[in-house]
Amino acid sequence: MKKTIFLVLGLCFSCQLFANNLIIGTPVYDGSASTLTFTIKWNNSWRINAGPSNYDAVWLFVKRQPCGANGIWSHALLSSTAGAHVVSGTNANGLVIDPVTDKMGVFVHLGLSASNQIISALTETTVVLKLTEEYNPTLSGSTSASADNWKVFGFEMVYVPTGEFFIGDGRSSNSTNFSSGTNTQALKITDNIQNTTGLGNASNYTSSLVYGSPIPLPASFPLGYNGFYCMKYEILQGQMVDFYNCLTYDQQAARLKISSNRVLTSANQYYGENWGSISLYNSATGTNNTIPATIASAYPHIPMGYMNWQDLTSYLDWSGLRPMTEFEYEKASRGTINPIPYEYPWGNTILNGGNNGNYFWYQTSATATWNVYDGACRNWEDNGPIRSGFAATATSNRSQSGASYYGIMELAGNVWEQCVGGGNSYDYSTFSTTNGDGVLTIAGLANVTGWPSSGGSKSGTILKGGHFVSTSNYFQYQVSDRAYYDGSSENAATTRTRYIGGRGIRGN
Numbered sequence: 001m002k003k004t005i006f007l008v009l010g011l012c013f014s015c016q017l018f019a020n021n022l023i024i025g026t027p028v029y030d031g032s033a034s035t036l037t038f039t040i041k042w043n044n045s046w047r048i049n050a051g052p053s054n055y056d057a058v059w060l061f062v063k064r065q066p067c068g069a070n071g072i073w074s075h076a077l078l079s080s081t082a083g084a085h086v087v088s089g090t091n092a093n094g095l096v097i098d099p100v101t102d103k104m105g106v107f108v109h110l111g112l113s114a115s116n117q118i119i120s121a122l123t124e125t126t127v128v129l130k131l132t133e134e135y136n137p138t139l140s141g142s143t144s145a146s147a148d149n150w151k152v153f154g155f156e157m158v159y160v161p162t163g164e165f166f167i168g169d170g171r172s173s174n175s176t177n178f179s180s181g182t183n184t185q186a187l188k189i190t191d192n193i194q195n196t197t198g199l200g201n202a203s204n205y206t207s208s209l210v211y212g213s214p215i216p217l218p219a220s221f222p223l224g225y226n227g228f229y230c231m232k233y234e235i236l237q238g239q240m241v242d243f244y245n246c247l248t249y250d251q252q253a254a255r256l257k258i259s260s261n262r263v264l265t266s267a268n269q270y271y272g273e274n275w276g277s278i279s280l281y282n283s284a285t286g287t288n289n290t291i292p293a294t295i296a297s298a299y300p301h302i303p304m305g306y307m308n309w310q311d312l313t314s315y316l317d318w319s320g321l322r323p324m325t326e327f328e329y330e331k332a333s334r335g336t337i338n339p340i341p342y343e344y345p346w347g348n349t350i351l352n353g354g355n356n357g358n359y360f361w362y363q364t365s366a367t368a369t370w371n372v373y374d375g376a377c378r379n380w381e382d383n384g385p386i387r388s389g390f391a392a393t394a395t396s397n398r399s400q401s402g403a404s405y406y407g408i409m410e411l412a413g414n415v416w417e418q419c420v421g422g423g424n425s426y427d428y429s430t431f432s433t434t435n436g437d438g439v440l441t442i443a444g445l446a447n448v449t450g451w452p453s454s455g456g457s458k459s460g461t462i463l464k465g466g467h468f469v470s471t472s473n474y475f476q477y478q479v480s481d482r483a484y485y486d487g488s489s490e491n492a493a494t495t496r497t498r499y500i501g502g503r504g505i506r507g508n
Contacts, residue, residue, distance in 0.1 A: 049112075059319075075104065235502060320437070339480070
């Protein structure tokens with residue numbers, strides 16, 4: 001077997017020509033140095049020193065398939081030593097590499113400078129990643145290092161810096177009772193609350209104990225004060241294809257069981273719809289319990305629907321991330337500014353903004369200028385979510401593009417966001433900042449201690465942000481809405497629904 005030629009194509013920033021286009025070149029393995037060398041480039045990168053005071057980054061992680069061993073893809077650990085990884089060449093673009101302590105991957109982003117940096121198109125840059133000895137093919141039983149396959153994965157993230165912020169928007173104590181309530185004050189999350197006292201009893205953040213955790217939330221529970229990286233976009237179908245194609249046959253069969261009559265051993269079986277919310281199919285058949293199928297998608301740049309909680313957490317564990325909490329969702333949306341009653345993640349209460357405005361969250365007319373039926377964009381009438389970032393252009397503002405305070409896209413609309421939180425008797429107080437370790441069960445499930453094991457009613461999960469057909473329930477898009485505090489909607493816990501997707505985050 002030859003080294004994998006792997007190319008990651010990022011999503012478009014709009015349906016016009018403003019593409020982020022994250023592209024990762026072919027990784028080349030150097031056995032003597034235990035390194036992987038490849039190129040990387042993407043568009044619309046920034047680092048600003050005022051206001052949000054944040055930057056975008058690319059999370060890179062590596063999978064390896066030893067051809068001389070069992071042929072199973074596994075996570076390749078990277079050095080956690082600062083300076084072990086290199087950005088080289090004359091077109092380094094001022095990029096820096098930040099390793100992480102658990103060795104699951106690295107962040108690549110613009111370095112700090114005296115002035116703001118906004119680069120519309122980063123030129124191709126060479127990156128050299130240092131592998132650890134645990135995954136050096138010469139030490140792992142592989143018969144030939146040159147025969148091993150390597151895949152370098154990456155996706156864009158946005159850094160949400162450490163700092164105080166508010167939960168709730170002053171309308172009803174951040175509870176499911178959004179239209180009334182005696183406590184109308186938003187609650188500021190401070191350093192003391194996050195790192196010393198914790199949030200405590202549910203009455204501190206809801207109007208009724210049933211709406212929160214039955215066990216007080218301790219300081220170890222991530223409330224959003226401490227900095228974290230958030231996926232810039234919801235998980236895409238193309239990213240789920242990458243995930244499925246690194247699983248064993250049995251893991252694929254377990255995770256893709258959306259309909260009992262669709263099997264990996266039959267050609268061109270669609271796992272859901274063949275359009276819109278899910279367009280996954282097997283482009284090459286597998287061999288029962290032996291050889292995985294090859295999964296593909298007709299619309300790789302469309303957000304993934306039909307994701308239950310286990311689908312989301314399996315992907316996040318595999319990629320070294322974790323679920324976000326409902327409080328981190330509010331921080332990612334609102335930032336550090338004062339809350340506005342009934343506000344949406346783009347910072348105001350405007351939902352029907354006219355041409356190039358927020359109407360796209362629930363558009364039902366076939367005459368809108370963004371309706372494109374070529375796989376680049378989709379609209380409500382076409383029964384599926386819209387291409388991530390489609391409404392952002394070089395001149396659009398937050399309200400027009402649907403961007404959060406930090407530049408995170410589609411935190412409302414498109415597909416529901418699944419978060420840790422809510423209430424209705426389930427104790428989720430032990431959830432912490434533990435990230436995924438890249439290892440799944442034989443059924444392809446996440447196995448991280450403390451994560452809720454399944455979604456739905458009384459699960460410790462909550463749905464945030466609404467979806468592409470929430471036309472009669474606009475409040476679902478609001479930052480502080482907790483209508484689905486028990487995590488259940490349309491049997492999302494077990495049967496999957498086209499309206500639900502998600503994204504992940506990673507702490508410092």
